[in-house]
Amino acid sequence: MDKLVIEGPARLKGEVTVSGSKNAVLPILAATLLTDEPCVIRKVPNLRDTNTMLKILRSLGKCAEFDKGTVSISSTGQAGFFADYKLVSTMRASFCVLGPILAKLKKAKVSLPGGCIIGVRPVDLHLKGIKALGAEISIESGYVLAKADRLKGNSVYLGGVYGSSVLATGNVMMAATLAKGRTLIEAAACEPEVADLAEFLIKMGAKIKGHGTPIIEIEGVKGLHGTEHTIIPDRIEAGTLMAAALITKGDILIKNVLCQHLGALIDKLEEAGACITKADSSVRVRLKSKLKAINVTTLPYPGFPTDMQAQIMSLMTVTPGISVITEKIYPDRFMHVSELNRMGAHIQREGPHAIVEGVKHLSGAPVMASDLRASACLVLAGLAAKGKSSISRIYHLERGYENIEDKLLGLGAKIYREKE
Numbered sequence: 268m269d270k271l272v273i274e275g276p277a278r279l280k281g282e283v284t285v286s287g288s289k290n291a292v293l294p295i296l297a298a299t300l301l302t303d304e305p306c307v308i309r310k311v312p313n314l315r316d317t318n319t320m321l322k323i324l325r326s327l328g329k330c331a332e333f334d335k336g337t338v339s340i341s342s343t344g345q346a347g348f349f350a351d352y353k354l355v356s357t358m359r360a361s362f363c364v365l366g367p368i369l370a371k372l373k374k375a376k377v378s379l380p381g382g383c384i385i386g387v388r389p390v391d392l393h394l395k396g397i398k399a400l401g402a403e404i405s406i407e408s409g410y411v412l413a414k415a416d417r418l419k420g421n422s423v424y425l426g427g428v429y430g431s432s433v434l435a436t437g438n439v440m441m442a443a444t445l446a447k448g449r450t451l452i453e454a455a456a457c458e459p460e461v462a463d464l465a466e467f468l469i470k471m472g473a474k475i476k477g478h479g480t481p482i483i484e485i486e487g488v489k490g491l492h493g494t495e496h497t498i499i500p501d502r503i504e505a506g507t508l509m510a511a512a513l514i515t516k517g518d519i520l521i522k523n524v525l526c527q528h529l530g531a532l533i534d535k536l537e538e539a540g541a542c543i544t545k546a547d548s549s550v551r552v553r554l555k556s557k558l559k560a561i562n563v564t565t566l567p568y569p570g571f572p573t574d575m576q577a578q579i580m581s582l583m584t585v586t587p588g589i590s591v592i593t594e595k596i597y598p599d600r601f602m603h604v605s606e607l608n609r610m611g612a613h614i615q616r617e618g619p620h621a622i623v624e625g626v627k628h629l630s631g632a633p634v635m636a637s638d639l640r641a642s643a644c645l646v647l648a649g650l651a652a653k654g655k656s657s658i659s660r661i662y663h664l665e666r667g668y669e670n671i672e673d674k675l676l677g678l679g680a681k682i683y684r685e686k687e
């Protein structure tokens with residue numbers, strides 16, 4: 268296993284290009300199961316999670332080729348309905364093959380994804396939505412068994428205790444494209460990745476309105492056809508690089524960015540003292556003067572993304588004053604707190620809040636990544652810290668950030684891999 272070594276402090280400068288969105292591409296790949304015709308998807312990030320989804324598609328009878336950011340999917344003619352635990356358990360997003368398999372093949376057997384380090388993460392909303400479309404569902408030996416001769420459109424409210432669910436909205440929306448009649452998803456997730464999935468489905472011939480809003484209307488059609496699509500830029504990678512510019516007091520031009528997807532983050536970073544210059548598809552980020560402490564609460568889109576909570580916490584560790592960071596989506600998503608404290612941060616956790624008292628500087632230390640965004644936050648801390656940091660378990664980082672070392676090297680960071 269590799270660890271990532273960073274020699275800080277760095278001052279990042281230059282240009283960097285954001286990859287296609289991980290969270291958009293995963294359900295879009297699953298959606299190709301809704302047709303037997305070929306699909307071509309561009310700007311696909313070469314990540315561990317993307318490759319896991321391609322393995323799942325192959326196990327379900329698809330032929331999938333990945334070449335220089337373009338994925339070409341075709342059918343082998345032997346569509347499968349069984350998604351194995353070995354693959355589904357490694358990545359939660361794989362559960363969103365349930366809707367497409369069931370809609371296309373009238374039956375599906377998909378492993379329950381299980382929990383993960385950032386919280387319990389149930390799938391009740393996925394199952395509620397699929398059941399509302401008329402499927403019979405049972406759970407046996409860790410698998411969801413679903414069957415329905417033809418799904419029927421219905422109204423379904425998908426709001427949960429922690430708000431709407433991104434993947435449940437996608438799962439149910441995909442299933443509803445081939446259902447008989449009209450489906451109304453209320454309290455649908457409004458995330459840009461859900462809207463990108465809807466755009467892909469529309470290109471396949473689906474009839475969808477209202478995506479990007481809390482009410483999505485789907486008029487079922489008899490069949491979907493193949494299409495081509497380009498994935499939207501990854502707003503979380505863009506946000507992580509913006510935080511990198513600020514924590515290193517650098518100056519970065521970030522390309523392939525859609526600023527309209529980053530409203531809450533840009534607002535908070537400006538409040539914290541960032542100078543942000545927006546252009547059509549890029550953004551320049553540097554400090555205006557000194558960093559200022561801010562309070563941040565994560566919320567469903569268009570609120571501040573939970574996937575940026577750990578990175579903003581890193582930034583606040585070296586910001587004078589007290590910041591309160593409140594996590595409303597995953598109340599236990601604080602595994603990074605103790606690792607940041609090992610680097611000299613002063614963070615106290617109280618329930619869903621982290622109280623961060625800014626310190627003058629962090630010091631490099633050996634730390635351990637616990638999940639994808641926690642590993643990004645440790646990279647940021649390592650860039651800002653004095654001395655050498657080594658981050659173990661970086662396979663988490665590889666799940667969501669394409670070529671991140673090369674990108675940071677290009678911006679002047681001293682970063683390299685070592686064998687553990």
Ligand code: UD1
Nearest residue numbers: 290360388389390391392393427429431432433434596597
């Ligand atoms: C997606 C993103 C993930 C992001 C999250 C929230 C992908 C591949 N992943 O995950 O990066 O952190 O959205 O923005 O797109 N919940 C339930 N019941 C359910 C489903 C979810 O209670 O059936 C809860 C979750 O535990 C969580 C909240 O709802 O507290 C939001 O989760 P959800 O939006 O579903 O996250 P994912 O779609 O899995």
